[in-house]
Amino acid sequence: MINADTTPRSPYANYNDWYSRQDRSHLIQKSKDAENIFRRTGITFAVYGHADSAEKLIPFDIIPRIISGKEWRKLAQGIEQRVIALNAFLDDIYHKQEIIKAGRIPRELIEKNEAFLPQMIGFRPPGGVYTHIVGTDIVRTGEDQFYVLEDNARTPSGVSYMLENRETMMQMFPELFHENRVQRVEDYPYQLRQSLASLAPPGCKGKPRVAVLTPGIHNSAYYEHSFLADMMGVELVEGSDLRVMDGKVKMRTTQGYEAIDVLYRRVDDDFLDPLTFRPDSALGIPGIMDVYRAGNITIANAPGTGISDDKAIYSYMPEIVEFYTGRKPLLENVPTWRCSEPDSLKYVLDNLADLVVKEVHGSGGYGMLVGPTASKKERALFAEKLRARPNNYIAQPTLSLSTVPIMVKNGIAPRHVDLRPYVLVSDKVKIIPGGLTRVALKQGSLVVNSSQGGGTKDTWVLED
Template sequence: MKPFDEMLTGEAGQVRQPYERFHAWFGQQDPESLVEKAGEAESFFRRTGITFAVYGEAEAAERLIPFDLVPRIINNREWQKLAEGIEQRVRALNMFLHDIYHEQKIVKAGIVPASLIDGNAAFLPEMIGFTPPGGVYTHIIGTDIVRVGEDRFYVLEDNARTPSGVSYMIENRETMMQMFPELFAQNRVRPVETYPNHLRRSLAAVAPPLCEGVPTIAVLTPGIHNSAYYEHAFLADQMGVELVEGADLKMVDGRIKMRTTQGYKTIDILYRRVDDDYLDPDVFNPDSVLGVAGIMEVYKAGGITIANAPGTGISDDKAIYSYMPEIVEFYTGQPALLENVPTWRCADADSLAYVLDHLAELVVKEVHGSGGYGMLVGPTSTAEEREAFAHKLRGRPGNYIAQPTLALSTVPILGEKGLSPRHVDLRPFVLVSDKIKIIPGGLTRVALKEGSLVVNSSQGGGTKDTWVLED
């Protein structure tokens, strides 16, 4: 099936409405000048230090994420349809998390198997019976969306632990505005650069019970060797809050405090970019030096808000994902507005048999995998790769799900010979507190290799500025 082209439509290659002004502008540009602009953008990112780490590659620990100058453009009608579905899904995710850590009504109703909850490494017994400040579990969510038609969008996965990429969304927009101000004069593009202000307001709205006055917010980073360290520092700077590491924090008089030149200062809200297992050595991994001893005790006593809440990872588990249409309808009373990608759960014997017989056609993913690692893209795999993956599937079937290979939509990129289509996905960012705020746009990731469906930066993908147009 031919993929949906987001810029051109029909056999005659007519330009779709969102791209009309961009297409007219592009036709007036000097190709060599645009190639020079692409080089300027790369130099800007390099000077700014926008890099990500590639784990397991000793020869190239830091890389730039390639940036493509052609924006991905979405009109307001398309965006409103997406945003409505995302908000419904985010509400359901928070209700699901509250339920599984309290009454587990969805398990008792026979909709989600108990084994997927109790036997899940991301389910934290320490959170049972506890409700986070404001009742919010997932303060920041990155929902990965793929498009397969004019009005057909699928949710690829829910990133509810510590979704990354928002700094690239903001820096991509800043770069485009600096290089092509005339484009923004011609197109009414909704802003994304206000995200840090929205994030700070959203976090402040869920201050813990013991907070007095204006809450103090800090960003907890594992340190400079983390793949997303640039983003941690960027967000702390943009919000005007402190960037801290575990060594900067300790429990004092029942509160978590950070070391400052004036002594220790109480933190009310901690936006942590540290995984659950490393958050509190007294409760989880005793060898961790990335978190702070006693933070779970303070958390449960109402002395601090942790964003995202510990134990939220179970909601972006890929086996749980396969139940999301039922989860959404169970908690909201309405059918899911956004579709899931059809999914085979390999833990089921019949599904496993089907997957093993159709490996050449399917995408197989680890339940806890991310970043494009640990997956098999059947149509581009070799017979040897499929045979090796079949061995893994038979050994640990419950560790995998499988999905059909989707014809992801395409958006043009700037190449040596002009514009050429490449496959994309979209990660909109959602902030949850006393209200839900969905940033109009998000991070578009693009598979720069012709024909590739893998958009992850760790696997050779790049990024684009994402425009949502006003009416």
């Protein structure tokens, strides 16, 4: 918010002027009010493995993160380029595999990847879209450089917090939205439904029926599943509510079984169809993959998109973007060492104290080592894991992440953040102006995940 010379950064100028006029006790009370709003609304997340506190409030900070329109345009162009390349990559690896034949990606990285689904080979989803909803994690360094930290093209979560954060801020500080030209995010549910409906199967007649498939109330993101279904005005269903009948996936209703045209699934590939994947799954719909391959239902995101979440694939994204778009990436990757390569593994083992090491299929901040904050014993134990399964890990430098202010007892203090903008893909790419800012509430921490002690804040993208 504040430059080194104590002047406010341009996007924060109006907000800083407003903040300087506020009574400290008033802001503290507003912060408590926000927590009460979240508690009453039931905005929670589950932490697996914590039986004593299965449902937690996600911490919310009332100072917004503000991005100028100029900065956002630069980000949006880079995100759009990346999402287009990801979709082209997925189409290619399940069809002609030209990127492999060109020697740009090793064949074994695709074919031996557990997220690669042979069942998708030769099949093209309705509209040719694999990644209907994407969450691209962006970080900014102290040198004012944006980097893509990872791509979430399987089942990106967190958009409900983006929407609730905005609604809470508008409820508590309406004057700020009169004084600042903040771009809207509130119409995301409408945009999501329109985007999904536009990719209904070719044989769909009339208005497409959309439903959200959830694993159920014990899933960590169940609040979001029910929230989005409610906001879109569509049904929230579990696998037990659905069955394959007459070549369609149909939903049980009080009027009998009715066909679903588009299924926004929040169930992982392995559990989607017990006849195709895990036979012990009670979360999916037996036979849905047959209906899908027959072209009678759209599944968003498409099965098999998880391979583009793989952090080893991520390390090849500069090559992927250039191969499919013919241009250099507008947004850079974080430099990455693939531990599967002997020279890289040696470097990582020799420099564990300075690196962040992640599982290639990891998420939520689990299974990773932050070298600078780990103990000597923790690094030694992690080194053994690396030697045992080098293919399972990548490593990156510890970035000097940018900070934004948060409310603390004595005023404001800087904390590290990332940003997850949300992208909707149909016949066009729609990037929601803002996204979810996740903040590491612990002083000095670089881990922003809510499951690891992080919180969220509203993200403002200003009109020019």
